[in-house]
Amino acid sequence: MRVSVIIPTHNEAQAIGRVLADLPSDLVTEVIIVDSDSTDGTPEIAAKMGARVVGEPRRGYGRACLTGLASAVNPDVVVFLDGDYSDRPAELPLLLSPIAEGRADITLGSRLGEQRIPGALPWHAAFGNWLAASLIGLLYGLKISDLGPFRAARADVLRELALQEATYGWAVEMILKGAVAGFRIVEVPVSYYPRIGKSKISGTVKGTVGAAWFILSRIVSYYFRHPKGRNATTSVRPG
Numbered sequence: 174m175r176v177s178v179i180i181p182t183h184n185e186a187q188a189i190g191r192v193l194a195d196l197p198s199d200l201v202t203e204v205i206i207v208d209s210d211s212t213d214g215t216p217e218i219a220a221k222m223g224a225r226v227v228g229e230p231r232r233g234y235g236r237a238c239l240t241g242l243a244s245a246v247n248p249d250v251v252v253f254l255d256g257d258y259s260d261r262p263a264e265l266p267l268l269l270s271p272i273a274e275g276r277a278d279i280t281l282g283s284r285l286g287e288q289r290i291p292g293a294l295p296w297h298a299a300f301g302n303w304l305a306a307s308l309i310g311l312l313y314g315l316k317i318s319d320l321g322p323f324r325a326a327r328a329d330v331l332r333e334l335a336l337q338e339a340t341y342g343w344a345v346e347m348i349l350k351g352a353v354a355g356f357r358i359v360e361v362p363v364s365y366y367p368r369i370g371k372s373k374i375s376g377t378v379k380g381t382v383g384a385a386w387f388i389l390s391r392i393v394s395y396y397f398r399h400p401k402g403r404n405a406t407t408s409v410r411p412g
Contacts, residue, residue, distance in 0.1 A: 177248035179241030185256035186213040188369035195262040235343025257368035260323040268325040277359035282323035286362030301385035
């Protein structure tokens with residue numbers, strides 16, 4: 174199984190070395206760093222550690238993920254991971270197993286399980302994610318607890334979903350389109366630690382509120398455009 178790992182970065186020099194060192198080399202075929210004009214040496218560190226660096230000067234989390242996806246070479250599964258070392262790359266097998274075993278098309282790493290380190294996810298970010306996940310459950314029947322960035326999906330599924338969102342709404346777009354299309358979305362618990370460096374979105378209440386409003390509005394508007402999204406199902410892999 175060819176596994177491509179895509180990591181969007183912007184000034185992650187303090188963390189990117191740890192992220193790349195912790196990726197299970199026996200499971201990963203290629204690592205693509207999609208860098209948005211870092212000025213702290215992030216691309217250079219990543220390149221020295223064997224990652225392929227792709228520049229993406231246009232800002233936007235979704236845009237970086239889409240650029241990485243377009244650069245991946247013949248993957249069977251694509252993994253998306255932040256470069257701040259808040260998620261633990263060593264837990265990649267937790268996300269890959271349900272797909273490799275034929276039980277899932279998309280896997281989502283939930284940061285809200287027992288493994289979460291207190292204070293790692295600010296209360297306002299945890300609440301915003303819970304609210305969005307609850308709304309998805311209400312409208313789409315998809316029982317998830319979090320919209321975390323550590324996730325994996327079959328490459329052919331991603332091609333069929335034709336994701337387009339260029340901002341942080343990209344993460345929820347994958348879930349909503351996957352639910353509407355009837356793909357199997359499986360949530361697995363992952364550990365979560367305080368990020369290294371400053372958060373671009375969830376570091377402040379104002380940033381979180383703005384992101385939450387954007388995401389919630391996307392969830393509702395997409396539901397009314399695609400009301401059949403209630404057919405989705407999900408499961409949770411035991412700890």
